[in-house]
Amino acid sequence: MGFQTPQYKLSKLLEQAGNGTIQLPDFQRGYKWDEERVRSLLVTVTLGHPLGVLMLLQTGNDQVRFKPKAIEGTPPEAGQESPDLLLLDGQQRLTSLYQSLTGSGVVDTEDTRKKQVKRRFYIDIARALEDPARRDEAIVTMPGDGIERTNFGKDIRLDVSTPDKERVHGFFPFRLVYDTPGQLDWLWKFPGATGDGAARMALIHRFQAEILTPMQSYEIPAIELDRSTTKGAVATVFEKVNTGGLPLNVFELLTATFAGDAAYFAQHGDDFRLNDDWQLTDQVIAAHPVLHGIRNTDFLQAVTLLVTAHGKSFTSARKEDVLRLELSDYLAWADKVRAALVWVAQFLRDEHIHRARDIPYPTQLVPLAVIRVILGEEADVYGVRNRLRQWFWCGILGELYGGATETRFARDVDQVPGWARAGISGNTDVPVPATVSAATFAESRLLSLRTRQSAAYKGLHALLMAQGAKDWRFNKSFDYTQYLALDVDIHHIFPKKWCNDNEVPRNLRESIVNKTPLAAKTNLLIGGASPATYMRKLETAAGLDSDELDAIVGAHLIDTKALRHADFEAFFLARRRALLGLVEQAMGKRAQQDVEAGALTGGEEAPEAFADEADDPEDTDVIVSVVSS
Template sequence: MGFLTPQHKLSTLLDRVNNGRIQLPDFQRSYKWDEERIRALLATITLGHPLGVIMLLQTGNDQVRFKPKPLEGTPVGAAVAAPEHLLLDGQQRLTSLVQSLTGDGVVDTEDVRKKQVRRRFYIDIERAMVDPLRLEDALRTLPGDGIERTNFGRDVTLDVSTPELERVHGLFPFRLVYDQPNLLDWLWKFPSATGHLAERTALIQRFQGEVLTPLQSYEIPAIELDKATTKAAVATVFEKVNTGGLPLNVFELLTSIFAGDARYYAEHGVDFRLNDDWALTQAVIDTHPVLKKFDSTAFLQAVTLLATSHGIGATYARKEDILKLDLVDYLRWAEPVRQALVWVAQFLHDEHIHRQDDVPYQTQLIPLAAMRVVLGEEADVYAVRARLRRWYWSGVLGEQYGGATETRFARDLDQVPSWALAGVGATAGERDRGIPSTVAGASFTESRLLTLRSRQSAAYKGIHALLMARGCKDWRFQKTFDHNQFVALRVDIHHVFPRKWCITNNVESWMRESIVNKTPLARKTNQMVGGASPASYMPKLEKTAGLKPEELDEVVAAHLIDPATLRTADFESYFLRRRRALLELVEEAMGKPAQRDVEADELVGGFETPDQFAEEPDDVEDGADETTADEEA
């Protein structure tokens, strides 16, 4: 790789951008700078301060083939011109300068509230001459039409919508800095715009000499990579030197590598477009909303896992490993992973995980999809599926898929499929052979039930999914929580002993907010329960649902709740019994005993509970209407 480090006049760079000789690789992100960053950039060049290096890649390299696109705001003709260089670093800065310093000077940007706006930039000439060292104070930002308004647009406070009005108010537009014919006309007419000819003549002469002339000679340093630059070097450039505040992710980096694949181009006559292929995956995800957070990087990790597991050497899926992925391997595994995602969505629904926010670990879906590809239809054989479920819940309840997990991805893909297949026809003595490390190393302690209070916790989400999967029903509507009913009933996690009741009866917050005091219920059922005592809302449920006492008790018991403790509002007995029942539910899912570190007849058993925990919204008060409930939630 060879490179040069020239200094380019800003005026030359602007010309080259506007005539299409400098363009972007078309996978680069869109222009994103807000008006304050643009104003700061213009202050930088006006003061003559350095704004950093830009990086260019010479075109014509057979190994690095990118489809070009013009910078936003350039003339239409720039789109069809064959570029000499591609801009690898400096897109946000050059786009800001092109839009503000050329054409009509109107920049499509956003304000501090992230609202899309159109802006023009000016220099207050008189103020700039007061103190040349504080030129940035003289910069003005105005609406794109040059008219500043107040009182919801009814009153005009400043109008510089024409060159004549700009001269009257002494506001020099940045758009004219390099527009020589119009600049000279503007400067020539400036002194006579008001009645102070001599004073204004001296002012504009000073402004031209002290501000405009230095600004017109401003230069920007560049690094220009030559035609010998390899695709690996380009990827490194994107990763290491993208300084515009919007670093590229691994998908965009791989896009740059695949777009320059010479073998693919030789075979197909076009470059490979990773974005187009990802659109096929996105269509699958859009069809299955539970996968909504499965992003492009996760997809590439699953593909990399499969590519490396079927190659020579170790299985891996780290970021640096994804960038080594060959296009041939990507094309081999991308479609199988896409198809596997449909199965993953159904697996989650079968486990009563119905929304993307209820997925305990998004990262665990990566090896799960890869396992489905390896196992094929065998993944749905009863014994195989049972072992996949045990692995999945061991990861969730053992809380093993938080943080850096790339090593676990690889290890699980190497270990779980063969172990799952061995479950078919396994004898009692063979069942404990070759247990994957995620299953063998998973553990759950009873005291964890006392600290699971946040719906962001993987184990918290997991336990409620397990409750729904075992067939519990809504107390009022008598419907199980399959996917359709879960959505229709607007099911969520709610208190069993309502929050208001607990506060009134001095139940400590760590018990009140523990998962032991939560269960899945329909929204309207929770509204009806309100803040009342269980001893009051149980008869009310019987009446509104048309249930006999024994029928309601059966429904409540399916939530691993002793209904007798609700009818007597015996919180302590309720808490002890449900804690034990939930622990058995966890043990069943993990296929192993939990660690019992709480005395059987104690609520805490010496376990110190933290004072801080994730607060939940208050339960709806009994009798509140639905509108109030929505607002409170």
């Protein structure tokens, strides 16, 4: 990649934007600046201050075939030309300058309330010449028709809707700064403050010398990338330079690349629109709320993993490899990934993960979808599915998908399908995937899992529901329908108030060991009471005898005898052992027992921050929804 750093006259940039010599790549988002930012930009130009660097890319690059689009506000014919340069950074500034300094000077912008408006911009000549330090006050914004109204539009406060009226008020329009004939005509007819001809000419000469001439020679520095620049380099440079706008991602880059695919156009007579294709994926996501966290870049990573796994020497989901995607490869796999996402949603539901916010590692869904594509219907065969579950839970409980995910994506796509198939073939020579073999869980981790920010915390919440736990009051399983209908969340077993009253250490009170999934109304009924009290209350409210209730509560891996005696220590020790067994069952391996038997604390606890917890509800006659207590 080579580049140069030329200085462009603003007048030349406006000319190139207007004739289509400079255009935007198709990935650039729309024009978004509000009127105050446009006004401030014009102040900067009138003062001769720098407004930042533009970044341009030379066209004619075999590696970067971005589809161009004209800058907003330019003539229709500008978009019909083949540009010499693509504007990668500086769209908002150049669009603002083009619309305010050419043509009618009317800018399509928005006001402080984000309402779309049309605005013109003027220089108050008298104020502009008084004091350069107060130049900001001399740059005036007016409605697009040049008339400022008050009293809900009934009265006119200021009217500069015609050149004559502009001259009467001494408001020089920015649209004429680079229009020499129009500018001279406007100034020639401009009256002096006293009507004296000599005074008028002196004012005109001073305005030209101090304001207009410096503006006409104003220059903007640029970084101009040459034709050898790759898409990856464009993305990297853009991210470094584009600090004022939204960061560029691979989806926007590929949108422009695919739109410029000549072979597709020759076959279909139209450009491929990646955004339109993404709408098909978005429909799948909309139909399955648990998938709502999946982004368009995740989808592209899944496609790239499949493309590289089937046609390259290595499997990859790195950005630079996503950017190398050919449209034909994308089209070969996109529909298969979409179909796999439906399967992923059902897989999550089977594991009792019902909402997007409850997914331990959203990133893990990328390789999960890819593995489903590779395995096809075999993914639902009992022996294969069991191994997929083991891999899934090893990733979560081993907390392995929190960093360096692109490398893990590729490794799992290479290793998991063959190992999963060995679950029915019985082939013992297939190596265990690294995510399974490397996953470990220590008993002490149960003591430090205290907030829903942790993947393992969310995972245990789901595992408890999946292994048969029911709500204590309604005796209903936590399937998808009941989970939503009952407003289920994870709540304290020994209530927060009881723990505080009985001086239970905060780290034990907030541990996952003292949490379990319950309906909001069940948690409300429990309130802040002692378990010895609320268990009797539950029997009456639910119409259950003590044995029936003990069976329901016991399915949450709770020692009900300790609970009914409000024996926190016995309860905590028994449930910690039971939860450790649940973890071992899900991971298919022994956990590390690093807490001394009979000790409430020990081992190496991870230093996690506590989340703010709501107080337990105390007035059970008030019907409210308690989300977390």
